[in-house]
Amino acid sequence: MTVAKEDVRTLAETARAASRALATIPSRQKDAAMLRMALHLRAAAPFILAANAEDVAAARKAGKNAAFIDRLLLDAQRLESMARAVEAVADLKDPVGEVTEQWTRPNGLQIRKVRLPLGVVLMIYESRPNVTSDAAALCLKSGNAVLLRGGSESARSNQAIAKALRQGLVEARLPENAIQVVPAGERESLLELLKLEGLIDLCIPRGGEGLIRFVAENARIPVVKHYKGVCHVYVHEAADLDMATRITVNAKASRPGVCNAAECLLVDRSVAERFLPKVGRVLVDKKVELRGCPTTVAVLSRAGIPVKPATEDDYGQEFLDLILAVRVVKDLDGALAHIARYGSEHTEAIVTGDAEVASRFTREVTASGVLWNASTRFNDGGELGLGAEIGISTSRLHAFGPMGLRELTSQKYVVHGSGQVR
Amino acid sequence: MTVAKEDVRTLAETARAASRALATIPSRQKDAAMLRMALHLRAAAPFILAANAEDVAAARKAGKNAAFIDRLLLDAQRLESMARAVEAVADLKDPVGEVTEQWTRPNGLQIRKVRLPLGVVLMIYESRPNVTSDAAALCLKSGNAVLLRGGSESARSNQAIAKALRQGLVEARLPENAIQVVPAGERESLLELLKLEGLIDLCIPRGGEGLIRFVAENARIPVVKHYKGVCHVYVHEAADLDMATRITVNAKASRPGVCNAAECLLVDRSVAERFLPKVGRVLVDKKVELRGCPTTVAVLSRAGIPVKPATEDDYGQEFLDLILAVRVVKDLDGALAHIARYGSEHTEAIVTGDAEVASRFTREVTASGVLWNASTRFNDGGELGLGAEIGISTSRLHAFGPMGLRELTSQKYVVHGSGQVR
Structure with a gap:
């Protein structure tokens, strides 16, 4: 399907109009919509799973690997988790209208900082269809309209999910255009969207580095980037080495494909001889491939633990796999x-x-x-107690780290006077 | 002077290196530097005023108008105000390291949100030379390195001011490159700067709409925009009309050239007959030109008060002058x-x-x-109690409204555990 420039702009304009209506809608009405959205996700399960099966079949035909298929695949259980996640967002506190600070000036002016929605959020993502409902719920709760631009691999799944979500909006008498799917797969329509300054307030790209670079280089709208996670575990000489082993193994091996997984282990020279064989054995048992600096290679080889020499490219690399770079450092300064x-x-x-x-x-x-x-794995919205996250920002502007509901809002100054002039 | 691409990148790289050093420098050392900066501004007065006199002479020769010359002009008193403003920033609380929130998770993890500097700030501004020292002090206090890119009209003044400021840095043993002036006047070097993603963390443009649009359209680095202020005063039917008069007159006439001055007055129909002649007389006494909707024209003309008919262009216009658009509305909804x-x-x-x-x-x-x-004039960092502002953001991302020290920082999550894994 080809999408004309005008169509993309129209999508964004209808999102903008919906966002104006959403901005002042009471929490209970937004929550009611989310409960209806969850119901419709369950009710539409046969249609959503059928659409997903087509996406999966196409991906298999295109020769995508098992990890890719796994990210794309929905089943009854995963769909139920998506519905529950929408209900969980309904249970969170509405950030809109929250007074974050207040004070009174010597001239009697009462100042409050009050949260308001950002407006229209453009979510750009790749294969995982659960992002469609997660992002829609988080944006709705925070009073934002959302444009969902998923990958072409999951286009049928995303359309089916969005249809169910929009039914929930309609039944709660909220504007249906608060949640819209942008047709996927065309760089031209994405380029158009990225230029719609004044219509789109924030773009959140999540996915591979190529996608994020494309967005960053072409956007005229504000972007909060979610780049790669090259996370380190540094074991200092005063570490409890049992604890260090548990943390290293968890950070690397519990879920190697996520951005808060560790990619590199740094070890103080003074404990390398004691620590490396200890942690190396467990990691190798967990099928982790070790790529070490010369000292690491020497120590592990003496202990009979398999290790490859690390190349310069192995440092700063996001493996997203059961591979760990290991380097012995002199001390804290070396690690820093x-x-x-x-x-x-x-x-x-x-x-x-x-x-x-x-x-x-x-x-x-x-x-x-x-x-x-x-463990590095705790840098996650749920684990930190933010409730749910729309991504983890590596931009320092606006939001740094897990982005929850609050990070989908801005704040305005509301000033109450009694006739003050300057 | 022509600046090669490589030179611009080098400037930014040295700023980046300085920002790394600044990020963890204790408050007292930054404050000491600011006090030395203020001293050097005073000591260098003859040089700064001579440089400014050259800028002013060139601007006069180029036929710039009186308002332009006034913005550009420095004298002993204005320079003293600049030095005092730097000292006032030294007195503010350092935002870096501030713990803004903390909580404990059920698993015992202690979470803190801690402020850190943004990194390198690019300040783009037009003729006012005081922005050079104001922005430098605010960035230094918040641990950021700053690249100052003023207008070519004030290039000599800005260089002389920056020289004095950098002497202060050196005496406090801070990296001199924390404050750097970018040669002005070339769009090419500005274009280069705007592409230095990864080296510059935030761009703050302040100035005319043309400049800001140029920055917004060409930047690959994050921009917090400071667009125009088209501010309204809405007089509701339940207003105290004496108060409404004071506020309207203050909002329009106290300083018409600033962004928080009112450009348009909205009046409820039910009080138009009583209010418009009352406020109109005072405004006309203050030399304000009124441009009204048909009802306004009828009411004011009957009262013998001069008024022109407003055109569609007069609404949404930032006059920055003693001109006020006036419109009668039906009610609150009409005003909204x-x-x-x-x-x-x-x-x-x-x-x-x-x-x-x-x-x-x-x-x-x-x-x-x-x-x-x-009055609208209170939407200002100093008036709201933020201490000092680097501008007033009309972007909703990162900062909305007056940007003080806090808005020049980001926040990271610092997590303290006792060996927790997932």
Whole structure:
């Protein structure tokens, strides 16, 4: 299907009109819509799963690999999780209208900072169809209209899901155009969307680096980027080495395909001899391939643990797989220098019993999440207690780290006077 | 002077290096630098004023008007104000390291949100030389390196000011490249700067609409825009008409050339006959030209007050001059519709004694500042109590309204655990 420029603009204009209506709608009406959306996701299960089966068949035919198919695939259980996630967002506190601060000026002016929606959010993503309902619910709850631009691989699934969601909107007497799917697959229509300054307030790209670069290079609308996570675990000489092992193994192997998984282990020289064989054995048991610096290779080889020599490319690499780069560093300064050079400002962790060292690490490392004695996997909206996330920003502007409902709002100053003039 | 592409990139790279050093420097060292900067501004007065005199002479020769020359002109008193403004920023609380929120998760993880600098800020502005020292002080206090790209009209003044500021940095043993002036006047070098994604974290353009559009259309780095202020005063039928007169006159006439000055007065039909002649007389005494809708023209003409008919172009116009558009509206809904159509989301005010009407107005109007019974002129960093501002954002992303020190920071999650894994 070809989408003309005018059609893309029309989509955005109808989203804008819907966003104006949404901005002041009471929470209970938005919540009611979300409950109806969840119901319709369940009721439409046969249609959604049939549409998804077509997408999956096409992907198989196109020779996509198993991981790709797994991300794309829906079943009854996954659909039920999507419906529950929408209900969970309905249960969260509405951020719109929240007074975040208030104070009174010497001249008697009462100042409040009040949250308001951003307006229209353009969500650009790749194969996972659950993003369609997750993003729609988060945007609706925060009073934003959303344009959903998923990948062409999941186009049928996304359309079927959006149809169910829109039925929920209509039944709650909310504007149906608050949730719209943009036809996928054409770079031209995406380019048009990215230029609609004044109609779209925020673009959130989630996906591969190529997609995100394309968006960043072509957008005239504000973009909050979700780049790769090249996350490190740094084991300091004062670490509890059992704890360090648990954290390293969890950070690398519990779910290697996600952005808060560790890609590189840094170990203080003074504990390398004791720690590397210990952690290496567990990692190898978990099928992790180790790529080490010369010292790492020497230590692990002596212990009979398989290891490859790391190349320069292995540092700063997001493997998204059961591969871990390992490097022995001199000390805290060495670790900080490595992270400043190779990190992606996503998530960094230190394991140490020394509070002063931890304090320097957490202060000096620039990353959206910095963890002391905990797995990198906790840099996640749900785990941090934000309720749900629309992504993890690696931009420092507007939002840094997991973006929840609050990060989908802005704040205005509301001033109450009694006739004050300057 | 021609600036090669490579030179612009080098400037930004040195700024980036300086920003890394600045990020963790203690407050007292930054404050000491600001006090030295203020001293050097005073000590360098003869040089700065001589450089400014050359800029002013060139502007006169180029036939610039009186308002332009006034914005450009420095004298001993203005320079002293600039030095005091730098000292005032030193007195503000350092936002870096501030813990804005903290909580504990059921699994024992302690979460804190901690402020950190943005990194490198590119400030693009036009003729006012005081922006050079104001922006430099605000960026330094918030731990950011700044690239200052002023107008070519004030190039000599800005270089002389920056020289003094950098002496202050050096004496406080801070990196001199934390404050750098970018050679002005070439669109090519500006274009280069706007593409330096990864080196510059935020661009703040302040100036005419043409400049801001150029930046918005060409930037690949994040931009927080400072567009025009088309601010309205809406006089509701339940207004105290004396208060409404004071507020309208102050909003329009106290300083017509600034962005939070009112450009349009909206008046409820039911009070137009009583209010318009009252406010009209005072405005005309203040030399304000009135451009009214047909009802306004009829009412004012009957009262013998000079008024021109407004054209469609007069609504939504930022006059920045002693001109006021006036329109009679049916009621609150009429005012809200006018503001939604013609407002610039900068500042909007209502005058009314009816709290419910005010509540609807403040909730439904999208603007960075919404005022009830107070002049639009209060939407200003100093007046709201933020201490000092680097501009007033009309973007909803990152910062909406006056940008103070906090808006020059981001926040990261710092998580303290005891070995937790997922």
